[in-house]
Amino acid sequence: GAVVSQHPSRVICKSGTSVKIECRSLDFQATTMFWYRQFPKQSLMLMATSNEGSKATYEQGVEKDKFLINHASLTLSTLTVTSAHPEDSSFYICSARGSQWSPLHFGNGTRLTVT
Amino acid sequence: RKEVEQDPGPFNVPEGATVAFNCTYSNSASQSFFWYRQDCRKEPKLLMSVYSSGNEDGRFTAQLNRASQYISLLIRDSKLSDSATYLCAVNRDFGNEKLTFGTGTRLTIIP
Numbered sequence: 141g142a143v144v145s146q147h148p149s150r151v152i153c154k155s156g157t158s159v160k161i162e163c164r165s166l167d168f169q170a171t172t173m174f175w176y177r178q179f180p181k182q183s184l185m186l187m188a189t190s191n192e193g194s195k196a197t198y199e200q201g202v203e204k205d206k207f208l209i210n211h212a213s214l215t216l217s218t219l220t221v222t223s224a225h226p227e228d229s230s231f232y233i234c235s236a237r238g239s240q241w242s243p244l245h246f247g248n249g250t251r252l253t254v255t
Numbered sequence: 256r257k258e259v260e261q262d263p264g265p266f267n268v269p270e271g272a273t274v275a276f277n278c279t280y281s282n283s284a285s286q287s288f289f290w291y292r293q294d295c296r297k298e299p300k301l302l303m304s305v306y307s308s309g310n311e312d313g314r315f316t317a318q319l320n321r322a323s324q325y326i327s328l329l330i331r332d333s334k335l336s337d338s339a340t341y342l343c344a345v346n347r348d349f350g351n352e353k354l355t356f357g358t359g360t361r362l363t364i365i366p
Binding site for chain 1 (some may be wrong): 272283287289296297298300301304336344352353354355356357358
């Protein structure tokens, strides 16, 4: 069964609105979770590392004020896409791992469409 | 040079054939290697980890070549259900939890 749960799986929103995506680790505690984005026919691109109890670490080129990350507990991280625009339409996937040497497990992803 | 590179394919292979993919990585300090499978419009799912000694899981065999900095995935007796995109993933360096993914290799098994 799934070890990482992501919600919602699909969202359509209007340009200028904000969207919150939740990511939960079900079977383990995750001090670190990762947020990826995948455009069609491209690979997963790491957006940010979500750290429980501290600020997220963003990859180069990712706007921290646009993609707000909150990691309030050891099992929950949220990504909020603020003032979404059509170019933000993408597949957003969270992931987590139990230890630094174990493989990443992915949530089922959120397909965001901004109209 | 990209951190992780894969041949995007597509590989169109008849059912029952053997197919192999390679994935090269640029950072010699990388320590963890994985193969993921991604079906269309779905999240990646772990296929197997790749160990130094090589590992096998049924019809799937993964190998690591540190000297040449590549990992490989071999699929024997391919099934229609093996059609998917196969992503390799490498951690950036020792002690770094972040994984970098290749662009994926698309495989289609033809009946």
